[in-house]
Amino acid sequence: MKTRSVLVKILAVIVIAFGLSAAAVLVLAHRQVQDIIDWSQSKEYGERIAGMLGILDQHYQRLLLTQREEVYRQDFQDMALKALSAAYFHPEELSVQPCIIDADGNPLLHPGKDPLHQALPLHLVTAAQVFEQTFSTATEEQAWAIFQTYAPWGWRVGYIVPLPVKYAMVRDLDQGLAITMLGTIFLAGCVLTLIIRRQLRPVSELTRASLAIAEGRFDLPIQIDGKDEIALLAKQFDRMRTSIHETMAELQSSQAATERERKFLKDLIDAIPDLIFFKDPNSVYIGCNRAFAEGFIGLPPGEIIGRTDLDFIRDRELATLFREKDRETMALGATRVNDEWITLSNGRRILIETAKTPFYHVDGSLGGLIGVSRDVTERRRNEEQLRHLATHDELTGLANRTLLQDRLEQSVHYANRSGRVVAVLLLDLDRFNVINDSLGHDFGDKLLCLLAQRLQQVVREADTVARLGGDEFAVLLAEVADSEDVGMVAAKILEHVAEPLWVDNREVLLTASLGISLYPQDSKDAVTLIRNADLAMYRAKKDGRNSFSFYDPEMNLRVQETLELETDLRQALDREEFLLHYQPKVDLASGAVIGCEALVRWRHPRRGLVPPNDFIPLAEETGLIVPLGAWVLREACRQARRWKEAELPPVSVAVNLSARQFRQGDLPELVADVLAETGLDPHLLDLELTESMVMDNPVKAGRAMLDLKKLGVSLSLDDFGTGYSSLNYLRRFPVDCLKIDRSFIRDVVDDPSGASVVTSVISIAHNLGMAAVAEGVENEDQLRFLASCGCDTYQGYFFSKPIPAEEFVALLQRETLPAGE
Ligand SMILES: Nc1nc2c(ncn2[C@@H]2O[C@H](COP(=O)(O)O[C@H]3[C@@H](O)[C@H](n4cnc5c(=O)[nH]c(N)nc54)O[C@@H]3COP(=O)(O)O)[C@@H](O)[C@H]2O)c(=O)[nH]1
Numbered sequence: 001m002k003t004r005s006v007l008v009k010i011l012a013v014i015v016i017a018f019g020l021s022a023a024a025v026l027v028l029a030h031r032q033v034q035d036i037i038d039w040s041q042s043k044e045y046g047e048r049i050a051g052m053l054g055i056l057d058q059h060y061q062r063l064l065l066t067q068r069e070e071v072y073r074q075d076f077q078d079m080a081l082k083a084l085s086a087a088y089f090h091p092e093e094l095s096v097q098p099c100i101i102d103a104d105g106n107p108l109l110h111p112g113k114d115p116l117h118q119a120l121p122l123h124l125v126t127a128a129q130v131f132e133q134t135f136s137t138a139t140e141e142q143a144w145a146i147f148q149t150y151a152p153w154g155w156r157v158g159y160i161v162p163l164p165v166k167y168a169m170v171r172d173l174d175q176g177l178a179i180t181m182l183g184t185i186f187l188a189g190c191v192l193t194l195i196i197r198r199q200l201r202p203v204s205e206l207t208r209a210s211l212a213i214a215e216g217r218f219d220l221p222i223q224i225d226g227k228d229e230i231a232l233l234a235k236q237f238d239r240m241r242t243s244i245h246e247t248m249a250e251l252q253s254s255q256a257a258t259e260r261e262r263k264f265l266k267d268l269i270d271a272i273p274d275l276i277f278f279k280d281p282n283s284v285y286i287g288c289n290r291a292f293a294e295g296f297i298g299l300p301p302g303e304i305i306g307r308t309d310l311d312f313i314r315d316r317e318l319a320t321l322f323r324e325k326d327r328e329t330m331a332l333g334a335t336r337v338n339d340e341w342i343t344l345s346n347g348r349r350i351l352i353e354t355a356k357t358p359f360y361h362v363d364g365s366l367g368g369l370i371g372v373s374r375d376v377t378e379r380r381r382n383e384e385q386l387r388h389l390a391t392h393d394e395l396t397g398l399a400n401r402t403l404l405q406d407r408l409e410q411s412v413h414y415a416n417r418s419g420r421v422v423a424v425l426l427l428d429l430d431r432f433n434v435i436n437d438s439l440g441h442d443f444g445d446k447l448l449c450l451l452a453q454r455l456q457q458v459v460r461e462a463d464t465v466a467r468l469g470g471d472e473f474a475v476l477l478a479e480v481a482d483s484e485d486v487g488m489v490a491a492k493i494l495e496h497v498a499e500p501l502w503v504d505n506r507e508v509l510l511t512a513s514l515g516i517s518l519y520p521q522d523s524k525d526a527v528t529l530i531r532n533a534d535l536a537m538y539r540a541k542k543d544g545r546n547s548f549s550f551y552d553p554e555m556n557l558r559v560q561e562t563l564e565l566e567t568d569l570r571q572a573l574d575r576e577e578f579l580l581h582y583q584p585k586v587d588l589a590s591g592a593v594i595g596c597e598a599l600v601r602w603r604h605p606r607r608g609l610v611p612p613n614d615f616i617p618l619a620e621e622t623g624l625i626v627p628l629g630a631w632v633l634r635e636a637c638r639q640a641r642r643w644k645e646a647e648l649p650p651v652s653v654a655v656n657l658s659a660r661q662f663r664q665g666d667l668p669e670l671v672a673d674v675l676a677e678t679g680l681d682p683h684l685l686d687l688e689l690t691e692s693m694v695m696d697n698p699v700k701a702g703r704a705m706l707d708l709k710k711l712g713v714s715l716s717l718d719d720f721g722t723g724y725s726s727l728n729y730l731r732r733f734p735v736d737c738l739k740i741d742r743s744f745i746r747d748v749v750d751d752p753s754g755a756s757v758v759t760s761v762i763s764i765a766h767n768l769g770m771a772a773v774a775e776g777v778e779n780e781d782q783l784r785f786l787a788s789c790g791c792d793t794y795q796g797y798f799f800s801k802p803i804p805a806e807e808f809v810a811l812l813q814r815e816t817l818p819a820g821e
Contacts, residue, residue: 218245275373298345393467396452404466422519426533432471513540514548581802595652598636654686682712742776
């Protein structure tokens with residue numbers, strides 16, 4: 001590399017020297033040419049000399065004269081001699097005509113022109129003549145010697161040169177000079193090119209690199225060696241390129257990552273079934289997902305961007321609404337949620353819930369909003385359904401307790417201002433469970449639906465009919481004048497309820513008990529009004545059903561008592577507050593005590609001895625009858641076993657079963673367990689069932705009775721005659737005794753119809769192979785009548801009230817017992 005550099009330098013020096021020499025030559029040559037003055041250029045002097053020399057045609061000939069004295073001094077003689085010699089001795093070889101001119105410009109010698117001599121001053125003529133003579137006679141060497149002696153300083157030698165010749169000289173000179181110049185220029189050019197190429201190579205390398213960078217190619221390294229500025233620059237440039245390359249690579253990688261992310265996000269939002277869109281602050285779409293574009297607008301996303309809702313939503317009202325909501329959202333600067341019904345591109349109408357949220361640029365300026373719309377049609381429908389379910393009865397579609405309460409509160413609110421009365425009527429069907437159990441729940445449901453329709457027809461549209469559960473309905477009379485009007489409506493309702501209903505081609509007769517509470521008299525609170533109506537309804541039920549009853553504050557007192565009683569009842573078993581009394585059963589024929597009926601008593605710590613009628617219904621209602629009944633059964637069996645162990649005459653013990661106990665599926669197991677536990681002979685246990693208990697569901701009851709019979713116990717049908725026993729069923733039940741209700745016995749003497757019922761029951765019992773037991777025998781007449789009818793057994797105050805166990809033992813031990821005749 002260094003050698004090359006030296007060579008180039010040497011070459012450059014040579015070229016420069018050559019160029020300088022050539023330039024010097026050229027300058028000298030030009031100067032020489034310039035020394036030969038074209039006297040024709042000097043008009044006055046030129047014309048005079050030309051005239052003297054007889055040169056007429058100035059256009060074709062020029063007189064060229066040497067100009068400088070020094071030249072004469074050195075070369076004049078030689079030149080003059082040579083010129084004159086040539087003119088005289090070799091005139092044919094001359095292309096120019098020489099002449100000599102003195103210091104004043106007078107021609108001294110001009111070989112071709114005689115007149116010249118005449119015009120010359122004498123001394124010059126002489127000189128000229130001498131010259132002529134000399135040259136004409138002397139040899140060349142002689143002429144030269146003469147000339148040397150004559151020639152004074154200041155003479156000039158000239159040539160009359162034809163113009164072409166003069167220019168030929170110059171042209172030759174110029175050509176030479178031009179060739180020299182061109183050669184020099186060429187060489188200089190070559191050297192320069194070399195130098196430039198050498199110097200500019202790094203620059204061009206840099207240029208190439210710059211271009212590559214400009215074209216985005218950063219991977220081509222810049223290879224420039226050296227330590228000069230360009231090399232240093234190139235190195236820095238290459239570092240810069242590397243740095244940019246790396247930065248670009250990072251940028252590209254980050255761009256690729258960004259692009260991947262962007263694509264992923266696009267795919268993601270396209271995969272979301274919700275409608276997603278983005279708008280600028282002027283509500284112009286700047287993006288959306290596929291669901292929005294194709295599902296809602298019906299255009300590809302590209303055709304939506306840059307447009308507004310007004311451009312493609314046909315419903316202008318909706319489009320304007322969208323725009324208003326956009327503005328509100330962006331003005332608010334927070335998420336807003338709206339519901340709107342829209343029509344999709346496939347024509348389906350859906351309800352959308354749209355959440356619009358403003359978004360901002362990095363500099364904090366508003367970028368627009370992001371919208372997400374979701375099809376909530378189904379959800380809303382479900383919500384409506386749930387709301388309906390939450391406020392309506394599923395079976396009948398009537399309002400439920402919640403809605404009733406809500407409406408009642410509203411009605412109370414309005415009545416408060418209007419001064420009118422609001423009435424709550426609570427209706428409970430009488431003995432509906434009998435229908436339900438005997439005819440099935442489906443049948444019962446259909447009946448309830450028909451009744452619901454009927455109730456709705458009775459009241460006005462402003463009133464509310466609700467089902468509170470089971471067979472319990474409520475009617476809210478939103479505005480009535482007074483309680484009299486309410487009573488009329490209540491009576492009308494009962495009338496409609498009592499009209500025959502047809503379900504599955506079967507006629508059903510229903511009655512209801514109705515309780516009424518009034519606003520503002522009975523309470524100002526909706527919940528209390530409903531509760532008071534409920535209390536009144538219970539009163540109506542107790543009063544004999546198929547009637548209505550207005551709420552009375554007394555009812556509340558009773559409820560309070562009942563609540564207290566219930567609390568005490570729950571603790572009574574644990575506190576062992578129950579005990580049994582036994583009422584003897586007497587054989588009518590022999591007068592012997594053949595058994596007894598166990599009757600529970602409650603020794604209340606404050607109230608004293610509480611009769612069963614005051615707590616058995618409550619125990620039944622609360623379910624406490626189940627443990628209480630089990631206790632009675634166990635205690636009665638244990639007592640009977642003790643009597644047997646005491647070797648008293650054998651007596652059976654009768655235990656009353658409650659409806660709930662009987663319905664419990666585990667009664668046979670309980671009886672079996674108790675018998676096993678107490679060791680009582682099953683024949684000495686008599687279980688008393690009521691007529692209504694078995695007739696509510698005769699089939700099921702029949703099965704349960706069979707199970708009990710298998711244990712070896714006796715079964716009696718209590719209160720016979722008060723219910724609706726079907727003889728058909730009765731015939732099939734494994735019953736041992738029919739107990740004639742005391743209401744028939746009471747009137748047996750005075751009332752012939754009562755007597756005939758008793759005789760009929762006795763004969764039915766006997767015909768079915770059962771014993772007849774009369775209850776509530778209080779006097780001898782009754783006893784006598786029963787004996788006359790062939791009644792088998794009796795019990796009643798006439799013989800004995802229910803008595804404690806020890807008294808019953810004493811009674812048993814009496815030898816003589818009263819007997820009927
Ligand atoms: N499930 C259960 N029910 C029971 C139980 N113990 C009693 N009861 C039922 O309570 C009702 C009332 O019973 P009670 O007050 O004991 O009355 C009984 C007798 O005292 C009464 N009786 C008997 N003879 C006469 C009479 O000559 N005159 C008259 N006024 N009353 C009389 O009758 C009741 C017994 O009736 P019954 O059961 O129908 O034989 C009552 O319904 C009891 O069944 C129990 O443990 N479990």
